[in-house]
Amino acid sequence: MxxxxxxxxxxxxxxxxxxxxxxxxxxxxxxxxxxxxxxxxxxxxxxxxxxxxxxxxxxxxxxxxxxxxxxxxxVGALLDAKWVHPNRSARAHLQWLAKSNALPARRVDEVLELVGLSGVAGRRAGGFSLGMAQRLGIAAALLGDxxxxxxxxxxxxxxxxxxxxxxxxxxxxxxxxxxxxxxxxxxxxxxxxxxxxxxxxxxxxxxxxxxxxxxxNASESSVRVRSPQLDRLRTALLHKGFTVHTEPTAEGNALVVSAATSDQVGEIAAAQGVVLHELSPQRGSLEEAFMQLTSDSVQYRTDVSPVAGDGAAQNDRLVPAGK
Amino acid sequence: MSLLAVERIKLLSTRSPWWCALVALALTTGFAALVSATLSDASGLTVALTQTGSNFGLMVVMVMAALAITTEYRFGTIRSTFQAVPNRSLVLLTKTTVVALLAGVIGELAAFGSWGVAKLVQPASDLGLDSAAEWRQVAGTGLIYALAAVVAVAVGTLVRHSAGAITLVLIWSLLVEKMVMLIPKVGGDIYRWMPFNMAGHFQSSGLSSGGDGTNPAGDMPLGPWASLGYFAAFAAVVMTVALVVTHRRDV
The missing domain is CATH 3.40.50.300 (P-loop containing nucleotide triphosphate hydrolases)
Structure with a gap:
């Protein structure tokens, strides 16, 4: 915790x-x-x-x-895999760490085995590839179980x-x-x-x-539909107040209905007697969710987030702040 | 006790301490061989002369001591160390102890090694350690190396960069202390209280011949053992500053 x-x-x-x-x-x-x-x-x-x-x-x-x-x-931690003396062997690096927390020496070999570095334990850590260094860092993090x-x-x-x-x-x-x-x-x-x-x-x-x-909560869900009677469907959807745009696909044009569920679109199509060739909900990606949230965190806070707002975060733009 | 083992593993599992120890021993014994070999007359060789290279060894040992901590900052292992042992003062004191012990051993090996080499080169010479001064001159080297190592570790802890720390300790002990004498009127008085001058006084005072029994600044204010105490106090003060700063600082 x-x-x-x-x-x-x-x-x-x-x-x-x-x-x-x-x-x-x-x-x-x-x-x-x-x-x-x-x-x-x-x-x-x-x-x-x-x-x-x-x-x-x-x-x-x-x-x-x-x-x-x-x-x-x-607590085991891997903050930076490069925090190793380049001239010290992987085993020696783990040995002093183990010793510092009164961990048994055999634990060193156990974690080396666990991350698959047993074969190179005697080699100097400075010669490790990034992937190997990362494994050594994880071995160090796991040392104290x-x-x-x-x-x-x-x-x-x-x-x-x-x-x-x-x-x-x-x-x-x-x-x-x-x-x-x-x-x-x-x-x-x-x-x-x-x-x-x-x-x-x-x-x-x-x-x-x-x-x-x-x-x-954060990403806008949309629905993609394909139909031979696309124009009738579009008119019906616009009439119901949905935002619609056309998307060309290999199988002909499709409609993408924003902020809608597949249930809603399917029911509207049925009411109009429109034949559907495709009805697929489009899941927002985490990227989209992230961009949307961070570009307007105030809106998110009031709508979905239980986070206690401090009022100071008005219209935050995610410009990476310097260190 | 396990922390001592930690710092011992850390120190001796890299190459630089070994190299520094070898270079320090080679320099001191090499100078002793050179000095004694160039003397035409064996009776001219004194105990003090065998220790000519002592200061060169001291410089190398201080480099080793400073590197012992600055490389930890350079490679980020200080963070792993403080992560494993959050009591930073304990970590630094243990490291200082281990480094000082090694420095002391190097000092004794260098001093007695130089003395032995000189005796081998000039077997006819009288190099018996007959006086307290001669004992301080030879056996005292380990004490001076150990305390100088404490100063170097403390400076390395404060500066955190190898080049900066090494430059500072070397320039200070080789140059700055002596340049103080250039200050009109008070320069000599200040120089008498300079820590490395005090350390030198511990070893050289009371030597009848060959050594610089007379200090360039005139009479020293303290006796040999009080001078050593002064040097130790200086090391303790610098170390205390390093401990306080490290405790408060982000790493």
């Missing part, structure tokens, strides 16, 4: 994290979503006690990170094989009942891995909800 309350961090005049409050519940993957520069990494560093918040606090199971005894046994895991942009820069591996690995960790908090600016990635989302923009909380809820 991670609990952030009113977390604020300033760098000079730039506010990197602004009165951010959220909770990360145990036993599931929670995505930490926002564009580059939204304050995700800063928040992660504050969770780990590396950076000091200017206001607010963040607690791990009710305690500040700095008060945890042998914290690697409670922690209940809570933090990953900052774990798939950044990885090849498809590495991405698939990380994705499956995180699902496995969550299936084991751990709390997984993973940040990303890749919205499609979050849709595949995260059940819950904490969405931030310019350091402020935009939403905290389940991924499905986020997409449902």
């Amino acid at each position: 991670i609990e952030a309350v009113g977390l604020t961090k300033r760098y000079g005049r730039t506010v990197a994290v602004d009165n951010l409050s959220f909770t990360v519940k145990p036993g599931r993957v929670t995505g930490f979503l926002g564009p580059n520069g939204a304050g995700k990494s800063t928040t992660m560093r504050m969770i780990l006690g590396l950076d000091r918040p200017d206001a607010g606090r963040v607690l791990i199971d009710g305690r500040p990170y700095r008060e945890l005894d042998r914290p690697l046994r409670t 922690p209940e809570i895991l933090l990953f900052d942009e774990p798939v950044n820069g990885l090849d498809p094989e590495g991405i698939l591996w990380i994705r499956q690995f995180m699902r496995r960790l969550a299936a084991e009942g751990r709390t997984v908090f993973v940040s990303s600016h890749l919205l499609s990635e979050m849709a595949l891995t995260a059940e819950d989302l904490v969405v931030v923009g310019r350091g402020r909380l935009i939403a905290q909800c389940s991924t499905a809820e986020f997409v449902d």
